[in-house]
Amino acid sequence: MAASPEIGAGAGPAGTRSRREQILTVAAQLFARHGFHGVSIADLGAAVGVSGPALYRHFPGKEALLAEMLIGISEHLLAGGQERAAAADDPREVLAALIDFQVDFALREPELIVVQDRDLANLPPAPRRRVRLLQRTYVEIWVDTLRRINPELTPESARIAAHGAFGLLNSTPHSGTRGSRAEVAALLHRMAWAALTGLAPRAG
Amino acid sequence: MAASPEIGAGAGPAGTRSRREQILTVAAQLFARHGFHGVSIADLGAAVGVSGPALYRHFPGKEALLAEMLIGISEHLLAGGQERAAAADDPREVLAALIDFQVDFALREPELIVVQDRDLANLPPAPRRRVRLLQRTYVEIWVDTLRRINPELTPESARIAAHGAFGLLNSTPHSGTRGSRAEVAALLHRMAWAALTGLAPRAG
DNA sequence: GCGAGGCGTTAATGAGCGCTAACGTGTTAA
DNA sequence: TTAACACGTTAGCGCTCATTAACGCCTCGC
Numbered sequence A, B: 001m002a003a004s005p006e007i008g009a010g011a012g013p014a015g016t017r018s019r020r021e022q023i024l025t026v027a028a029q030l031f032a033r034h035g036f037h038g039v040s041i042a043d044l045g046a047a048v049g050v051s052g053p054a055l056y057r058h059f060p061g062k063e064a065l066l067a068e069m070l071i072g073i074s075e076h077l078l079a080g081g082q083e084r085a086a087a088a089d090d091p092r093e094v095l096a097a098l099i100d101f102q103v104d105f106a107l108r109e110p111e112l113i114v115v116q117d118r119d120l121a122n123l124p125p126a127p128r129r130r131v132r133l134l135q136r137t138y139v140e141i142w143v144d145t146l147r148r149i150n151p152e153l154t155p156e157s158a159r160i161a162a163h164g165a166f167g168l169l170n171s172t173p174h175s176g177t178r179g180s181r182a183e184v185a186a187l188l189h190r191m192a193w194a195a196l197t198g199l200a201p202r203a204g
Numbered sequence C: 001g002c003g004a005g006g007c008g009t010t011a012a013t014g015a016g017c018g019c020t021a022a023c024g025t026g027t028t029a030a
Numbered sequence D: 001t002t003a004a005c006a007c008g009t010t011a012g013c014g015c016t017c018a019t020t021a022a023c024g025c026c027t028c029g030c
Helices: A014-034 A041-048 A052-057 A062-086 A091-108 A110-118 A125-149 A155-169 A181-197 B014-034 B041-048 B052-057 B062-086 B091-108 B110-118 B125-149 B155-169 B181-197
Strands: none
Touching: A014 A041, A014 A062, A014 A110, A041 A052, A062 A091, A062 A110, A062 A125, A091 A110, A091 A125, A091 A155, A091 A181, A125 A155, A155 A181, A155 B155, A155 B181, A181 B155, A181 B181, B014 B041, B014 B062, B014 B110, B041 B052, B062 B091, B062 B110, B062 B125, B091 B110, B091 B125, B091 B155, B091 B181, B125 B155, B155 B181
């Protein structure tokens, strides 16, 4: 229900904030369940209590709505990643903070996780490039951190490992999140940590 | 390019095999790139060199095509999982074989991985239930194996861990698979192994 | 030789969709 | 008071799409 206040808070008069965010939140849920093409403008309007074309008072079009959503997600993740990367010197501390951040996001906003990688292809070229750039930059934070921990790791391997960690941490939409939030978070954190630090050549 | 011969080889006269499989293979690629609703029957026909409604000679409809594809994937995975589970007594051996099997599939057929979890929602209720059941059964193989290795693991945790491992191993479509097939496979295998066996309470 | 059926074609139908147009209403500011 | 504007409404346009209809080959078994 409650989205992070940062995400999707674009420019605009103060009075429109609420409705815009309501639409974005509901759109994320519907897109996550039925896919971008599986949700019509009419569905979207009905879900927020208005009907159909009223959405054009808030967004120039359906694709623009998706664009704002996905760009908001990527910017949020990148900002969080940069913040964590700058907050500590020890790369192992940074990695732990990055994992915490990602698992927290994945548990709090599973719909956004789903939409982000499923409907990226439905974006017009310009915003798609923007999202891809933001995502790449975010991944690079993880890659750099991994290679500071283990300098023998090639960039290729580090990138594959980072994507693997995202897949692991972003598996929350698949497992239903029945257990207690904190327990699931701890479990996923330990798994990701083991997966990423198990990369170092074994001592034994 | 080359799909596992088992997948999608349904019943039918020998002469139709080739075309049906060609359609299924091409459909997987297009669905993976553009999503089920983003690919029209005309696109699909064009991609195999025929035009439009010719597909109705081989499938009763677009959704039926998707159904056959997804059911084929789930059956293939389940069969492979059952085979590995029966091939060894030591649960650690079984787990290693399961990981091998999954990573091999994920590297060989990344499009199927993508379509399976993205377009499950576009299936009619009946085949969707079937796919879900097959998937659940496959997951249970992993859950059982994990709990045989570590009896203190609760079913809930084991299920979350299994889904996490799938997310990790199925991350291949995101990382582009540039490196050598064998190296990537080894890396993902080590990560999954570390993530899943790191669940045991540490000895130290 | 010939009927049956596998496999393809083009044309048409009907539904759903994104989006625009035209219009109504309440609040706000000069 | 009234003009501007934010925010809704319903109709309708134009397009795409899945599906069906009607028809034409080519290749068999007889």
